[in-house]
Amino acid sequence: MNAADIPILSIMLAIPVVAAAFCLFVRAEKARLIALVATLANLALGVVLWLSYDPAGAQWQFTEAATLFGPIGWRLGIDGISLTLIMLSVFLMPICIGASWTSIQKRVGEYMAAFLLMETLMIGVFAAQDLLLFYIFFEAGLIPMYLIIGIWGGQDRIYASYKFFLYTLLGSLVMLIAMLWMIQFAGTADIPTLLNTDFPVEAQKWLWFAFFASFAVKMPMWPVHTWLPDAHVQAPTAGSVILAGVLLKMGGYGFLRFSLPMFPEASADFIPLVFGLSMVAVVYTSLVALVQQDMKKLIAYSSVAHMAIVTIGLFTFNQQGIEGAIIVMLSHGLVSGALFLCVGVIYDRLHTREISRYGGLSVNMPKYALLFMLFTMASVGLPGTSGFVGEFLSLAGAYKVSTWATLIATTGIILGAGYMLYLYRRIAFGPQVNADAAAMSDVNGREMWLLAPIAVVVLWMGVYPETFLAPIRRDVATIVARVERAAPAGDSKIKLVDPTTAPYRVVHGPEKNMAEGSH
Amino acid sequence: MELNASLSLVRPEIVLSFSALALLLLAAWREQAGRLISILSVGALVAAAAFVFAFMAKGTDVLAFDGLLVNDAFGNFAKILVYIAAAISLIIAPRFLEKTGAMRAEYPVLILLSCIGMGVMVSATDLISLYIGLELQSLSAYVLASFARSDGRSAEAGLKYFVLGALASGMLLYGASLVYGFAGSTSFAAIGSAMNGEVGLGLIFGIVFILSGLAFKISAAPFHMWTPDVYEGAPTPVTAFFASAPKVAAIALTIRIVLEAFGSQIFVWQQIIIAVALMSIIIGAVGAIGQQNLKRLMAYSSINNVGFILIGLATGTEQGIAAMLVYLTIYVAMTLGSFVCLMQLKDKDGGYREEFADISGLSKTRPALAAAFAIFMFSLAGIPPLFGFWGKLVVFNAAVAAGLLPLAVIGIAASAIGAFYYLKVVKVMYFDDAADVIAQSDDKVLVWTGGLLAAANSPLGYFAIPALGVWTAYAARALF
Numbered sequence: 001m002n003a004a005d006i007p008i009l010s011i012m013l014a015i016p017v018v019a020a021a022f023c024l025f026v027r028a029e030k031a032r033l034i035a036l037v038a039t040l041a042n043l044a045l046g047v048v049l050w051l052s053y054d055p056a057g058a059q060w061q062f063t064e065a066a067t068l069f070g071p072i073g074w075r076l077g078i079d080g081i082s083l084t085l086i087m088l089s090v091f092l093m094p095i096c097i098g099a100s101w102t103s104i105q106k107r108v109g110e111y112m113a114a115f116l117l118m119e120t121l122m123i124g125v126f127a128a129q130d131l132l133l134f135y136i137f138f139e140a141g142l143i144p145m146y147l148i149i150g151i152w153g154g155q156d157r158i159y160a161s162y163k164f165f166l167y168t169l170l171g172s173l174v175m176l177i178a179m180l181w182m183i184q185f186a187g188t189a190d191i192p193t194l195l196n197t198d199f200p201v202e203a204q205k206w207l208w209f210a211f212f213a214s215f216a217v218k219m220p221m222w223p224v225h226t227w228l229p230d231a232h233v234q235a236p237t238a239g240s241v242i243l244a245g246v247l248l249k250m251g252g253y254g255f256l257r258f259s260l261p262m263f264p265e266a267s268a269d270f271i272p273l274v275f276g277l278s279m280v281a282v283v284y285t286s287l288v289a290l291v292q293q294d295m296k297k298l299i300a301y302s303s304v305a306h307m308a309i310v311t312i313g314l315f316t317f318n319q320q321g322i323e324g325a326i327i328v329m330l331s332h333g334l335v336s337g338a339l340f341l342c343v344g345v346i347y348d349r350l351h352t353r354e355i356s357r358y359g360g361l362s363v364n365m366p367k368y369a370l371l372f373m374l375f376t377m378a379s380v381g382l383p384g385t386s387g388f389v390g391e392f393l394s395l396a397g398a399y400k401v402s403t404w405a406t407l408i409a410t411t412g413i414i415l416g417a418g419y420m421l422y423l424y425r426r427i428a429f430g431p432q433v434n435a436d437a438a439a440m441s442d443v444n445g446r447e448m449w450l451l452a453p454i455a456v457v458v459l460w461m462g463v464y465p466e467t468f469l470a471p472i473r474r475d476v477a478t479i480v481a482r483v484e485r486a487a488p489a490g491d492s493k494i495k496l497v498d499p500t501t502a503p504y505r506v507v508h509g510p511e512k513n514m515a516e517g518s519h
Numbered sequence: 520m521e522l523n524a525s526l527s528l529v530r531p532e533i534v535l536s537f538s539a540l541a542l543l544l545l546a547a548w549r550e551q552a553g554r555l556i557s558i559l560s561v562g563a564l565v566a567a568a569a570f571v572f573a574f575m576a577k578g579t580d581v582l583a584f585d586g587l588l589v590n591d592a593f594g595n596f597a598k599i600l601v602y603i604a605a606a607i608s609l610i611i612a613p614r615f616l617e618k619t620g621a622m623r624a625e626y627p628v629l630i631l632l633s634c635i636g637m638g639v640m641v642s643a644t645d646l647i648s649l650y651i652g653l654e655l656q657s658l659s660a661y662v663l664a665s666f667a668r669s670d671g672r673s674a675e676a677g678l679k680y681f682v683l684g685a686l687a688s689g690m691l692l693y694g695a696s697l698v699y700g701f702a703g704s705t706s707f708a709a710i711g712s713a714m715n716g717e718v719g720l721g722l723i724f725g726i727v728f729i730l731s732g733l734a735f736k737i738s739a740a741p742f743h744m745w746t747p748d749v750y751e752g753a754p755t756p757v758t759a760f761f762a763s764a765p766k767v768a769a770i771a772l773t774i775r776i777v778l779e780a781f782g783s784q785i786f787v788w789q790q791i792i793i794a795v796a797l798m799s800i801i802i803g804a805v806g807a808i809g810q811q812n813l814k815r816l817m818a819y820s821s822i823n824n825v826g827f828i829l830i831g832l833a834t835g836t837e838q839g840i841a842a843m844l845v846y847l848t849i850y851v852a853m854t855l856g857s858f859v860c861l862m863q864l865k866d867k868d869g870g871y872r873e874e875f876a877d878i879s880g881l882s883k884t885r886p887a888l889a890a891a892f893a894i895f896m897f898s899l900a901g902i903p904p905l906f907g908f909w910g911k912l913v914v915f916n917a918a919v920a921a922g923l924l925p926l927a928v929i930g931i932a933a934s935a936i937g938a939f940y941y942l943k944v945v946k947v948m949y950f951d952d953a954a955d956v957i958a959q960s961d962d963k964v965l966v967w968t969g970g971l972l973a974a975a976n977s978p979l980g981y982f983a984i985p986a987l988g989v990w991t992a993y994a995a996r997a998l999f
Binding site: 068 | 882883886897902903904908912915916919920924927928931932934935938939942945946949950981982984985987988
């Protein structure tokens with residue numbers, strides 16, 4: 001493969017950094033342009049990456065290795081799971097830059113630089129194959145995000161930025177100690193090697209907890225989710241998009257990459273904990289979302305509920321559940337990002353997030369209402385949209401393990417329909433009570449360019465999810481095979497019958513003959 | 520012949536002594552030659568460093584003066600670090616002191632004398648030479664603290680430092696006399712062999728007193744009380760010096776005495792070091808939260824950092840010592856950089872500012888300065904990808920390797936508390952409204968040193984990891 005000769009991942013990491021450095025020294029218009037070009041270039045490279053990734057090839061592709069930093073190995077490489085998440089990041093980035101095109105007017109250069117650095121760090125998290133390198137990328141994201149929330153955020157931005165930073169920092173620091181222990185135990189920081197290292201069962205528990213502390217906060221899981229609504233509400237639109245779209249996925253990615261394959265026994269032991277917290281999260285945060293008056297807060301709580309379905313899916317230990325969880329992550333990344341953009345569209349016009357200040361927007365903003373409805377439906381999980389595929393798969397997987405968890409989690413989907421439709425009704429339908437809201441103009445060309453691509457992908461993922469399942473299937477199977485020895489028995493007692501050997505097929509004479517003839 | 524051999528092993532100290540004396544004479548003749556003498560002092564430090572490099576290249580590990588001093592890789596590494604820190608303190612000082620009217624030709628001479636003391640400290644292998652080095656360094660430091668004679672705060676800082684420093688020296692001496700009494704010798708090696716086997720109560724008392732005295736010198740809790748006052752009162756370049764070079768020397772001295780003299784009895788001192796380390800981390804972090812003065816903040820930050828460094832000593836392993844040296848090197852860059860930033864906080868009338876309120880919204884009026892300061896703050900907080908992270912990482916790695924998991928977990932959790940106040944500095948500079956009191960800096964030297972140190976603390980510093988790893992491991996090996 002000739003793409004293997006070019007260090008494409010390093011280039012993808014370098015482009016935003018170089019662009020960020022330029023952004024700091026130029027005027028606003030130039031900075032916007034540089035940022036857009038850089039993120040589009042990375043998107044193009046992402047497409048190249050996607051096209052040249054061979055789902056049947058080696059487990060780790062596009063691998064690079066350099067020993068520039070002593071014990072910190074510059075080792076990069078991706079499998080299908082990383083690939084899809086990198087694609088999500090590079091796809092959302094140009095949209096974020098576009099979303100900030102007019103709404104950010106102060107300190108544009110620094111803003112764009114912060115976003116570009118964010119992009120590098122996100123790609124780095126998903127591409128790192130060295131434990132310490134992963135940690136550096138994972139943790140470094142705090143700095144630009146802290147600045148994005150703190151400088152360009154809303155009223156209570158300072159409280160929100162502190163809360164975001166310290167919550168996530170405290171979670172990750174404990175993980176660092178666990179990582180150091182693992183490196184000493186295994187004698188290497190190489191993630192592919194660690195993935196096949198069997199840690200002592202007793203130690204696994206502690207390690208699992210240390211990683212859980214970090215990923216549960218990042219995810220975020222109830223009850224450590226409280227930083228998220230604050231951060232979302234205060235962050236500028238593009239900040240919310242990147243936070244909901246990609247940063248939350250780092251938690252899910254962490255569970256998938258580290259917790260499950262590295263500590264299978266501990267993961268199995270803690271299924272009740274994960275399912276318990278997720279069940280509470282689904283119901284509780286959905287109910288909280290139902291009573292929100294602030295659009296962004298509502299979507300933020302809905303994120304927590306959706307992420308709980310991800311954690312349930314991940315800890316099912318079976319192919320369906322984990323594939324479903326990844327699709328929910330991708331879908332939620334797109335849909336919640338799009339919903340935050342939708343909020344941003346009307347926020348830019350009226351400068352309020354109060355739901356009651358809007359109403360009847362389908363009259364004066366028909367195009368907006370249509371797009372908003374599509375994303376609402378995708379968030380609810382309507383068949384035909386990306387949300388359905390992921391939720392169905394993860395719940396189907398969860399059913400094999402715990403019928404109760406599935407039952408409770410499914411109520412979350414009903415409640416989800418409740419709060420999302422209620423939100424949509426209050427904003428798009430009903431009488432136009434507020435004159436200023438009624439006078440707002442429909443989405444303009446720029447906003448259309450931001451929302452339409454997401455809409456296309458959401459429908460694509462909903463109608464033909466195979467495109468997104470194909471690259472992850474083999475890697476999920478690898479994880480499932482790795483954790484199989486600890487897989488829980490499950491309480492649904494499903495009798496899986498292979499349809500090709502099912503007894504009723506025997507009675508059909510001709511088919512039997514055909515089968516025999518083929519031997 | 521024996522004397523000649525010994526003298527050849529202390530060439531750096533001889534160079535510095537003669538330079539200091541010659542420059543003192545020059546200062547007596549030309550009182551206004553402060554800047555020239557500063558430059559010549561930097562030259563003397565470079566010459567001394569060249570000798571140290573020559574020793575390091577040869578890889579000596581030789582005792583001098585019948586076992587009073589040793590010339591080994593560990594001491595030489597510490598000396599290089601001390602000389603670099605002292606040279607930077609000399610380079611950044613003249614303009615600042617001239618502006619405040621405190622520049623006198625004795626300033627560089629005192630720094631040189633202090634460097635001689637520190638050179639003796641880091642290579643002392645005997646309680647007597649240890650004390651001589653320590654006092655030479657301390658006495659220079661007392662004078663430096665009160666160098667801005669017209670400033671009441673500076674005079675107060677000098678007096679406080681002197682009184683409390685004398686108390687600490689007294690404790691150290693008392694401990695030394697106990698150790699001598701029970702071990703029968705002042706030489707580290709002899710104490711070490713006397714401690715093989717049963718350790719009596721008297722020796723333990725001696726060790727506790729010695730460690731208390733040293734804890735004062737490295738401003739570790741619970742002997743840290745002088746630090747905020749002295750840091751605040753002393754002129755900022757002097758504070759920068761205090762926070763860097765003497766800290767390196769005192770920590771190196773602590774490492775050497777603990778390992779060479781008490782090394783066989785790790786259980787006697789390990790718990791003391793662990794307690795001191797954790798107390799320093801927590802007091803340094805919590806104490807800084809309410810501070811309004813940035814220099815006081817930096818004082819608590821240095822207490823906090825000393826705590827992290829001591830975690831390396833608590834391991835008592837070669838890896839732990841190498842980790843301490845890595846951390847010390849990075850710490851010197853971080854702390855000097857922060858002070859260089861502080862020294863650029865000058866209002867439009869030329870007065871120096873050092874309060875939180877003054878840097879409000881600094882990123883709008885002085886973006887480069889604010890960015891550099893933010894880099895140092897995030898680096899001190901140990902947030903990747905800044906270089907300060909690497910220091911914390913190696914120290915905790917050593918703790919994990921030595922099986923001190925609870926210590927590592929508590930220490931790292933406490934570093935989140937510390938992150939809070941470093942973040943506050945960034946918050947004030949970036950999120951708050953511009954106070955617009957800080958004028959453009961006209962001091963090119965400060966701008967360049969600050970820029971270089973910021974670059975060293977940025978992810979670019981990671982390129983130094985392999986070299987740093989090799990040198991520190993080499994230095995640490997000399998003690999085992």
